[in-house]
Amino acid sequence: MIEVIKFYKEPEGKYVEIIAKASETCIIKExxxxxxxxxxxxxxxxxxxxxxxxxxxxxxxxxxxxxxRLLANTRVVGLSKNKLIELIREVLSDIKSKCREHLK
Structure with a gap:
C-alpha cells in the first residue's frame, strides 16, 4: 500500500491535510x-x-x-480554491510516481 500525506497552512489562515492511500497498481483506496x-x-x-x-x-x-469541475460552483473559505486543487494534484502525482517505482 502506498500512502501520501500533504499538509498545508495558509499564512495567518486555515490548514488542510490530505491523506491518500493507493494500491501498488495506482488504484486509490482512500x-x-x-x-x-x-x-x-x-x-x-x-x-x-x-x-x-x-x-x-x-x-x-x-x-x-x-x-x-466538482469544485466549480463552490465557495472555499479560509483557503484558496486553487491551492486546494494544487494540493490534490500533488498528492495524485506523488502516488502515480510511487506506483511506477513499485512496478519496476
Missing part, C-alpha cells in the same frame, strides 16, 4: 481531505473523496479537470 477551512456546500468534499476512491491514476491532468 482519499481524505481534512482541515479547519470550509467548503460551501459542505457535501462537495464528501463527493470529491468518493469520486476519487476506486479510480486508477493514469492521467493526473484529466483527474484534476474533473476535480476542478
Amino acid at each position: 482519499f481524505l481531505i481534512n482541515g479547519d477551512f470550509f467548503v460551501i456546500p459542505p457535501e462537495v468534499i464528501d463527493q470529491l473523496e468518493d469520486f476519487l476512491k476506486g479510480l486508477r491514476i493514469v492521467n493526473v491532468d484529466e483527474l484534476i479537470d474533473r476535480v476542478s
